[in-house]
Amino acid sequence: xxxxxxxxxxxxxxxxxxxxxxxxxxxxxxxxxxxxxxxxxxxxxxxxxxxxxxxxxxxxxxxxxxxxxxxxxxxxxxxxxxxxxxxxxxxxxxxxxxxxxxxxxxxxxxxxxxxxxxxxxxxxxxxxxxxxxxxxxxxxxxxxxxxxxxxxxxxxxxxxxxxxxxxxxxxxxxxxxxxxxxxxxxxxxxxxxxxxxxxxxxxxxxxxxxxxxxxxxxxxxxxxx
Amino acid sequence: xxxxxxxxxxxxxxxxxxxxxxxxxxxxxxxxxxxxxxxxxxxxxxxxxxxxxxxxxxxxxxxxxxxxxxxxxxxxxxxxxxxxxxxxxxxxxxxxxxxxxxxxxxxxxxxxxxxxxxxxxxxxxxxxxxxxxxxxxxxxxxxxxxxxxxxxxxxxxxxxxxxxxxxxxxxxxxxxxxxxxxxxxxxxxxxxxxxxxxxxxxxxxxxxxxxxxxxxxxxxxxxxx
Numbered sequence: 001x002x003x004x005x006x007x008x009x010x011x012x013x014x015x016x017x018x019x020x021x022x023x024x025x026x027x028x029x030x031x032x033x034x035x036x037x038x039x040x041x042x043x044x045x046x047x048x049x050x051x052x053x054x055x056x057x058x059x060x061x062x063x064x065x066x067x068x069x070x071x072x073x074x075x076x077x078x079x080x081x082x083x084x085x086x087x088x089x090x091x092x093x094x095x096x097x098x099x100x101x102x103x104x105x106x107x108x109x110x111x112x113x114x115x116x117x118x119x120x121x122x123x124x125x126x127x128x129x130x131x132x133x134x135x136x137x138x139x140x141x142x143x144x145x146x147x148x149x150x151x152x153x154x155x156x157x158x159x160x161x162x163x164x165x166x167x168x169x170x171x172x173x174x175x176x177x178x179x180x181x182x183x184x185x186x187x188x189x190x191x192x193x194x195x196x197x198x199x200x201x202x203x204x205x206x207x208x209x210x211x212x213x214x215x216x217x218x219x220x221x222x223x224x225x
Numbered sequence: 226x227x228x229x230x231x232x233x234x235x236x237x238x239x240x241x242x243x244x245x246x247x248x249x250x251x252x253x254x255x256x257x258x259x260x261x262x263x264x265x266x267x268x269x270x271x272x273x274x275x276x277x278x279x280x281x282x283x284x285x286x287x288x289x290x291x292x293x294x295x296x297x298x299x300x301x302x303x304x305x306x307x308x309x310x311x312x313x314x315x316x317x318x319x320x321x322x323x324x325x326x327x328x329x330x331x332x333x334x335x336x337x338x339x340x341x342x343x344x345x346x347x348x349x350x351x352x353x354x355x356x357x358x359x360x361x362x363x364x365x366x367x368x369x370x371x372x373x374x375x376x377x378x379x380x381x382x383x384x385x386x387x388x389x390x391x392x393x394x395x396x397x398x399x400x401x402x403x404x405x406x407x408x409x410x411x412x413x414x415x416x417x418x419x420x421x422x423x424x425x426x427x428x429x430x431x432x433x434x435x436x437x438x439x440x441x442x443x444x445x446x447x448x449x450x
Contacts, residue, residue: 131364135432137382137407139356145418146380148410155371157362182362185373193370201435207360210426210443217442218435 003098004119005165006041007051007091010034010058010105011080023206024054024105025061029219032065033206036108036219038075041101044115052105053080053091085177085186092169099123100168101160102183106206109218110160117197118162127192128162129184130199131155157182158199167192228323229344230390231266232276232316235259235283235330236305248431249279249330250286254444257290258431261333261444263300266326269340277330278305278316310402310411317394324348325393326385327408331431334443335385342422343387352417353387354409355424356380382407383424392417 010024024034034052041048054062056079066072076094080087088102099122101115114130121128134154139146161183168183171190180186184194202218204211235249249259259277266273279287281304291297301319305312313327324347326340339355346353359379364371386408393408396415405411409419427443429436 129364134363134381135430137410138359138379139354139382139409139419139421141378141380141421146421148382148407148413149379150404151406153366154363154374155366156359157364157373179375181376182373184364185362188373194364196364196366196371201433205360208426213442213446214439217438221438 002123003049004045004047005049005051005095005098005100006160007053007088007095007100007102008034008037008041008105009053009080009084009087009091009102011053011055011084011087022055022058022061023212025058025065026206026212028108028206028212028215029223031069033108033212033215034062034105035065035069035071037103037105037110038071040108040110040112041103041115044112050075051078051091051094052076053078053087055080083177085172085180088183089172092165092172095165095169098165099162100165101162102168103159103161104205107159107203108206109202109204109215111200111203114199114203115160118160121195121197122162122164125193125195126164126167127184127187128195128197129182130158130160130203131196132158132199132201135201155196157184158203158205159183163187227348228274229270229272230274230276230320230323230325231385232278232313232320232325232327233259233262233266233330234278234305234309234312234316234327236278236280236309236312247280247283247286248437250283250290251431251437253333253431253437253440254448256294258333258437258440259287259330260290260294260296262328262330262335263296265333265335265337266328266340269337275300276303276316276319277301278303278312280305308402310397310405313408314397317390317397320390320394323390324387325390326387327393328385329430332384332428333431334427334429334440336425336428339424339428340385343385346420346422347387347389350418350420351389351392352409352412353420353422354407355383355385355428356421357383357424357426380421382409383428383430384408388412
């Protein structure tokens with residue numbers, strides 16, 4: 001079996017959350033959000049190697065969290081770059097072979113099945129990306145107006161985005177970072193087809209105070225509270 | 226000032242919720258979901274005329290709710306059609322002039338401001354539709370593959386969708402219903418420009434058990450619980 005890695009990207013400065021605490025360290029169901037994300041991956045596999053990408057000025061916070069919660073001995077920490085693109089590229093420098101799941105640090109509700117399916121499909125297809133259908137209608141903006149488009153032709157893209165490590169490393173080496181918002185786009189611009197698979201509506205990205213409340217409700221429901 | 230109407234469309238049979246109770250009648254914070262939606266509009270204006278569109282076999286349920294909660298004296302009930310398109314068209318037959326907000330019965334968290342802004346902008350532009358930017362990347366599907374598209378060029382469409390009544394009545398009279406998922410598309414196909422304005426991420430459409438839980442969390446947060 002190929003070696004499996006996860007790069008967990010936690011570059012947020014917390015500005016959209018309106019507070020001084022970076023969103024990956026906000027408290028969710030009694031512990032820092034980032035720990036929920038990490039535990040989703042360790043519960044999938046103890047053999048997985050986790051690379052956590054953090055801004056330089058958050059390393060001390062991480063060290064105290066890792067100590068307090070007795071995690072992190074097996075987690076490599078890598079300093080992020082100015083953009084998500086550069087943060088992921090920094091993380092990829094620690095990997096040479098196998099499969100790598102790239103995941104948003106602030107998607108704590110990812111399930112074991114979504115992680116598992118991602119690795120299996122990336123093994124088969126080279127690039128596998130979790131997604132969900134759109135529940136709402138969408139419109140395309142153009143200067144001065146907008147028009148309706150068929151929502152069934154689109155998917156909302158989540159993470160994990162799982163790749164053959166050599167494939168995604170090469171893509172990150174050759175593609176510029178302008179306007180790229182996810183890893184699938186990096187792989188695509190390097191010429192690779194993307195295999196889409198089912199994520200879940202629960203696998204939300206926490207970017208606003210409302211999202212944190214929603215995640216809390218999901219976790220309470222799971223715990224049967 | 227023009228007369229203002231709201232058509233609240235509640236056609237759901239509840240299949241996606243996994244239960245026998247249509248989702249508009251599910252309990253949310255202690256009362257049927259549809260009452261939250263109706264109260265959002267009555268709290269905006271007591272002069273607003275509300276037209277509630279319901280499937281034929283749900284009229285009895287509505288009557289008992291209206292009696293129990295002492296609402297509905299001023300609410301006209303109209304029987305819906307086989308599709309959302311036909312349900313809205315049935316509702317529009319009760320209106321001849323002024324402005325009309327068409328709203329999903331299962332969007333109970335719409336704010337007064339979103340309703341107010343919709344009427345003001347529809348008065349100025351003829352057609353005003355609430356929307357939010359996409360938080361996630363999106364991909365466009367095509368046979369056998371998919372490609373990334375720039376999410377900043379798209380908006381997720383919500384309701385209310387507010388129109389000059391004569392404009393939207395004429396549009397619903399002349400456009401076929403195939404594949405149309407919202408009222409803005411009906412107006413657009415009849416040749417009208419759509420003015421988009423800011424909705425909110427809280428203004429969710431309740432279509433799954435998870436959504437109901439999220440709405441509950443939002444309401445508890447508002448109540449300071």
